[in-house]
Each structure stands twice: as C-alpha cells, then as structure tokens.
Amino acid sequence: MLAMNYRGPQRVRVSHKPMPEIKHPEDAIVRVTRSCICGSDLHLYNGNVPDTRVGMTFGHEFIGIVEEIGSEVHKVKVGDHVLVPFNIACGKCHFCRQGLYGNCHESNTQATAVGGIFGYSHTAGGYDGGQAEFVRVPYANVGPTVIPPDMDPDDAVMLTDVVPTGYQAAEMGGIQPGDTVVVFGAGPVGIMAARCCWLFGAGRVIVLDQYEYRLEFVRNYANCEVYNFKEMDDPVVFIKKITDWMGADVVIDAVGAEAAGSALQTITGRKTLLQAGSATALHWAINSVKKGGIVSIVGVYGPTDNLVPIGNVVNKGLTLRANQASVKRLLPRLIEHVQNGILNPKALITHRIPLEEAADAYRMFSSKLDNCIKPVLIP
Ligand code: NAD
Ligand code: ZN
Missing domain, CATH: 3.40.50.720 (NAD(P)-binding Rossmann-like Domain)
Structure with missing residues (x-):
C-alpha cells in the first residue's frame, strides 16, 4: 500500500509499505478515505519530538471504511464508515474509566504520561498513522465511531481531533x-x-x-x-x-x-x-x-x-x-453540535491533496503557503 514515510527532519516521502495486519483480536484494519495534516504533525516533521523514527507513517486525523476486523471486535463491522479519535485508548484502565482517553495507561507502555497516538513517534506508542491507504486501529471496540449517514465526511474528519x-x-x-x-x-x-x-x-x-x-x-x-x-x-x-x-x-x-x-x-x-x-x-x-x-x-x-x-x-x-483532547469523551455532544449546525468544521478545510503529494502538502502547511488552514490528504 502507499503510505507517507518520514525520512528525517523536513523530509517526507510517499512509498510502498506492507499492508497492516490484525495483531490482536480487538484490532480493525481501516481503508483510509481522508487524513488531515495537523499542527501536531509539524512538531514531528521538524524533528522536535523525541524518538520519531525514520520509516514512521504519521497521521492521527483520519476517517475510512472498516476493511477487516479481529475476532473480538463487535462495535464496528466490515463496510462501516468510521471516524477514529486520535487517541488510542483501551477504554478499561484507571484513566480511560475517568474519561481521560488521552492518558490511557495500556496503549502506551512508555514512561511518559501520554497515551497512544496514531503516527506520533515511539514516545506515543510507536503506532503507524493514517496518512496511508490502510491503517491498523487497535482497541476497535473503543475509539472508532460510525459516522452518521447524513454527516459530510469533511465534518467527520474534523471530529477526530480539531x-x-x-x-x-x-x-x-x-x-x-x-x-x-x-x-x-x-x-x-x-x-x-x-x-x-x-x-x-x-x-x-x-x-x-x-x-x-x-x-x-x-x-x-x-x-x-x-x-x-x-x-x-x-x-x-x-x-x-x-x-x-x-x-x-x-x-x-x-x-x-x-x-x-x-x-x-x-x-x-x-x-x-x-x-x-x-x-x-x-x-x-x-x-x-x-x-x-x-x-x-x-x-x-x-x-x-x-x-x-x-x-x-x-x-x-x-x-x-x-491536556491532550479526550476525543471519545466529547464525541457525543460534538457530533450533535455539528449535526445541528452550531459548529461547521468543514469550513476550515482549504486543501484536498492526493496522498501521493504528501511531501508538497507538508511543505505548504508548514510554511503556511497558499492561505492554507487545514489540508486533507486523499488516498
Ligand atoms: P498551526 O501550525 O496550523 O497553527 C499554529 C498557529 O500559531 C499559526 O497560525 C502561527 O502563526 C501561530 N503562532 C505562532 N506563534 C504564535 C504566538 N506567539 N502567538 C500567537 N500565535 C502564534 O497548528 P494547529 O493545527 O492549529 O495546532 C496548534 C497547536 O495545537 C499545536 O501545538 C498542536 O500540536 C496542538 N494540538 C494539540 C492537541 C491536543 O490534543 N492538545 C490536538 C491538536 C493539536
Ligand atoms: Zn491533530
């Protein structure tokens, strides 16, 4: 599959990588349909996040279609259109039980306080992210949320983080x-x-x-x-x-x-x-x-x-x-705010760019060129 591939500070490439696989019965594989670049990715891009390894795929703001599920996944099924919170959370630990999904104790075994985050260096668990054609989504009974059928996908992708x-x-x-x-x-x-x-x-x-x-x-x-x-x-x-x-x-x-x-x-x-x-x-x-x-x-x-x-x-x-935002805690009320028009997040998306052109997209967003506010990569 094609995926964004970090090569070092300010060097990003799109290359072929092996397809992600189910590694745990609660994993899902999602075929990505939209994946934003975030200001947080710029910390990685600029080489300012410790233990950001060459070869990592960034991307923590994505939506897509469930392609495959592990044997213990019941919250989503193959073919569902889902939005996936940027925090990777087990849903069961001391912190998740308090709604602190960004501080999950299970999804990141590093000594740092942050929980797992998609595509956010090995300090946030070392998970590959969604600036790719496919992504492995752990704890698929917790994070992934079926997108309401009447919701614009551009609004849905903004609900994963921004x-x-x-x-x-x-x-x-x-x-x-x-x-x-x-x-x-x-x-x-x-x-x-x-x-x-x-x-x-x-x-x-x-x-x-x-x-x-x-x-x-x-x-x-x-x-x-x-x-x-x-x-x-x-x-x-x-x-x-x-x-x-x-x-x-x-x-x-x-x-x-x-x-x-x-x-x-x-x-x-x-x-x-x-x-x-x-x-x-x-x-x-x-x-x-x-x-x-x-x-x-x-x-x-x-x-x-x-x-x-x-x-x-x-x-x-x-x-x-x-704190890191606790996406899952806030999603029910924010989905409502988007559906009733109180928030109109898709208005922030200024650029839709093919995944293949991720390097240009990073350059543009990082230098704030072309009046860029929010770029979204389309695999
Ligand atoms: P962005 O890079 O698009 O925007 C940052 C803006 O800050 C730019 O417009 C820049 O001109 C402006 N700026 C720089 N220095 C400033 C200053 N001294 N005073 C006022 N403005 C200044 O990034 P973004 O996507 O909007 O993200 C913003 C920050 O939020 C980043 O640090 C990102 O990592 C963080 N973030 C945190 C979470 C979380 O869960 N806590 C989630 C997403 C993003
Ligand atoms: Zn983000």
Whole structure:
C-alpha cells in the first residue's frame, strides 16, 4: 500500500509499505478515505519530538471504511464508515474509566504520561498513522465511531481531533458568563477554540496570530476580535490595555512548542520582548491573563520543555490546565453540535491533496503557503 514515510527532519516521502495486519483480536484494519495534516504533525516533521523514527507513517486525523476486523471486535463491522479519535485508548484502565482517553495507561507502555497516538513517534506508542491507504486501529471496540449517514465526511474528519481539541481548550478555560477570553494562535485548533468559547458563555473573544489570512478567517468563522502580534511592540501590554489593565479572564494557548519558536524569530529585533525573554505564546498567555485567571494549554510541547515562568504563576495565583483532547469523551455532544449546525468544521478545510503529494502538502502547511488552514490528504 502507499503510505507517507518520514525520512528525517523536513523530509517526507510517499512509498510502498506492507499492508497492516490484525495483531490482536480487538484490532480493525481501516481503508483510509481522508487524513488531515495537523499542527501536531509539524512538531514531528521538524524533528522536535523525541524518538520519531525514520520509516514512521504519521497521521492521527483520519476517517475510512472498516476493511477487516479481529475476532473480538463487535462495535464496528466490515463496510462501516468510521471516524477514529486520535487517541488510542483501551477504554478499561484507571484513566480511560475517568474519561481521560488521552492518558490511557495500556496503549502506551512508555514512561511518559501520554497515551497512544496514531503516527506520533515511539514516545506515543510507536503506532503507524493514517496518512496511508490502510491503517491498523487497535482497541476497535473503543475509539472508532460510525459516522452518521447524513454527516459530510469533511465534518467527520474534523471530529477526530480539531473539534474536540478546540472545544476542550474552551472547556478547560472554565469560562464564566461574560468572560473575556484571549486565544493565542489562529491555526485550526485556535480557530475552533475561539468559536467554542461562545458555547461556554464568553462575553468577548480575542484572537492573536501573525497571518492576516488566518485572522481574517477566524474573525468571520468565530465572530471574534483579531489582532496581528507582529504589529505590536508587546502583545502582553496590548492585551492589558484593551482589558482595562486587568488582563483577560481566560487565556488559551493554541500554539505550542516550535510554532512559538518561529514567533520568536519573526519578532527578532524587537528588544522589549527579547529582553524579557518572554516571546512565546505560553509566556504571553501567563503574563496577559488577569490575577487569579486560568490558562488553558492545548498547544503541544516537548516532554521536558521548561518554559513556564513559575514565579508569575504563583504571584498571580493562576490556574494552568492542560491536556491532550479526550476525543471519545466529547464525541457525543460534538457530533450533535455539528449535526445541528452550531459548529461547521468543514469550513476550515482549504486543501484536498492526493496522498501521493504528501511531501508538497507538508511543505505548504508548514510554511503556511497558499492561505492554507487545514489540508486533507486523499488516498
Ligand atoms: P498551526 O501550525 O496550523 O497553527 C499554529 C498557529 O500559531 C499559526 O497560525 C502561527 O502563526 C501561530 N503562532 C505562532 N506563534 C504564535 C504566538 N506567539 N502567538 C500567537 N500565535 C502564534 O497548528 P494547529 O493545527 O492549529 O495546532 C496548534 C497547536 O495545537 C499545536 O501545538 C498542536 O500540536 C496542538 N494540538 C494539540 C492537541 C491536543 O490534543 N492538545 C490536538 C491538536 C493539536
Ligand atoms: Zn491533530
């Protein structure tokens, strides 16, 4: 079969790989029909995730048709159209039983806290992902969910990650009615988070990014205020200024690790930020939330990144909340929100690209070319 194949930092190829096989009675094999590239894949692509091995197939946001099932699979049957949450979860362990499907204890035997994730290095279990014609789906009685027949497949694929992640970012913010929420990052995750903030009663939603086309998109899609941080001397001072010098009630980090690094590069030369050593979205978030506020972090960081200005967290009495999205926990309500039109996630898909052209797709998405918001690979 054809599959995306990681060859090293910023080197991606599509090549033939052996067909995946059922290895456990609860496995399913899914024939992939759509598979997105995610901002999380860029951490892998850029070589910033430990133990990302040459030969791995990425892809944790996919839908497809069940091709084969193991002898103990009863939740789905051959021929079902399914969406598959990005978390690989056993459904039975201490964490899964609490709805913490992103922290499953069985799907990843590594010492790290994260559970298994499709196509996300050996630190997340070493599973091949869905940027391929076929993929092995473990614990098929847990994750895979039959797509409602009236649902657009483009909406379905966004339910595997972006919608739950954006929603959980807003949920973890503990938004109270009337709250001012600032979202750093207008990638797919930040865009979805901004729209979801209204569902929790936000009174004002403000998004910052550096790309005008993304700001323009989120302004319309999420009906929010938008600002370009490249036009500011200091985003923290700016946010304080527009919030009566109080700071935002809730701040969401939808940027993560090396995207923050790229922000650092884009503002090189602006002394105030560099002197303060605070030119990352996470620092901006912690410094621009009001005292006693909540910072909700869905941006992905390296396991041992040491980026939190802890003194400010303590002195301001902040609450930091963070996690991988727990897709399965959120799916029932989010499927409903998509079906009744409250969320319209397919609007974020800007590019449909044949799987064979994955290398070009990675280059485009990584450099934010061609007004790209969300690219989907079609095998
Ligand atoms: P993306 O790369 O498309 O978007 C990131 C955006 O952040 C870009 O538009 C970039 O211009 C902007 N940015 C960079 N530095 C910034 C700064 N200092 N302030 C404001 N904006 C800044 O990525 P995405 O797909 O939207 O994903 C965003 C983050 O969410 C990534 O770190 C990704 O790994 C993470 N993620 C987490 C989960 C989860 O479950 N927690 C799931 C999916 C994605
Ligand atoms: Zn993703």
